Amino acid sequence: SQQGEEDPQALSIQEGENATMNCSYKTSINNLQWYRQNSGRGLVHLILIRSNEREKHSGRLRVTLDTSKKSSSLLITASRAADTASYFCATDARETSGSRLTFGEGTQLTVNP
Amino acid sequence: ETGVTQSPTHLIKTRGQQVTLRCSSQSGHNTVSWYQQALGQGPQFIFQYYREEENGRGNFPPRFSGLQFPNYSSELNVNALELDDSALYLCASSGSGSYNEQFFGPGTRLTVL
Numbered sequence: 185s186q187q188g189e190e191d192p193q194a195l196s197i198q199e200g201e202n203a204t205m206n207c208s209y210k211t212s213i214n215n216l217q218w219y220r221q222n223s224g225r226g227l228v229h230l231i232l233i234r235s236n237e238r239e240k241h242s243g244r245l246r247v248t249l250d251t252s253k254k255s256s257s258l259l260i261t262a263s264r265a266a267d268t269a270s271y272f273c274a275t276d277a278r279e280t281s282g283s284r285l286t287f288g289e290g291t292q293l294t295v296n297p
Numbered sequence: 298e299t300g301v302t303q304s305p306t307h308l309i310k311t312r313g314q315q316v317t318l319r320c321s322s323q324s325g326h327n328t329v330s331w332y333q334q335a336l337g338q339g340p341q342f343i344f345q346y347y348r349e350e351e352n353g354r355g356n357f358p359p360r361f362s363g364l365q366f367p368n369y370s371s372e373l374n375v376n377a378l379e380l381d382d383s384a385l386y387l388c389a390s391s392g393s394g395s396y397n398e399q400f401f402g403p404g405t406r407l408t409v410l
Contacts (some may be wrong), residue, residue, distance in 0.1 A: 224385055226403065227389075228401070284355065285330070
């Protein structure tokens with residue numbers, strides 16, 4: 185079963201614009217991670233934010249986490265055509281027996297040149 | 298490139314057959330997780346191996362089984378294949394720390410006819 189829900193399911197923007205994707209989840213988490221996937225290939229790890237963090241930056245990426253609302257957002261600034269991909273959030277509710285990632289359905293981002 | 302490799306890249310099987318998928322983890326990683334990703338959906342956790350022992354399992358039937366070897370590489374075996382087993386199978390390796398990200402391989406695309 186999917187814990188996370190990404191919003192929107194699909195997003196189409198012009199190159200240079202910012203893209204914001206949202207993720208909601210249901211249970212308590214240890215950390216939340218964002219991944220990118222090109223055309224059914226492997227997942228590329230983008231950023232990990234811990235449950236005690238509120239915001240994190242990496243290059244053109246900005247991730248926020250609101251544990252009270254059980255939600256996260258991924259902002260890609262100054263988008264490029266090469267950013268076209270599916271983006272997934274994944275929650276890690278690690279307890280005692282190691283982590284397992286629970287993924288949302290993903291957001292398909294299209295950046296038009 | 299994550300250093301995680303999977304073989305084969307593509308595989309076609311018929312219903313009722315058995316399949317073995319292989320994964321080599323990134324150097325220094327002792328944990329391997331397997332995920333199934335159906336078309337248009339997010340990955341779903343199958344199981345995880347830590348130091349050759351199963352360390353957590355998702356909602357998959359017993360005909361999905363696995364192994365981890367002393368060099369931490371891993372196999373996923375699926376018996377009595379069903380049409381719904383058609384999917385991209387992803388493995389991910391990680392260390393055992395609390396905030397270790399998972400590094401994904403490129404996946405094996407399995408088609409069951």
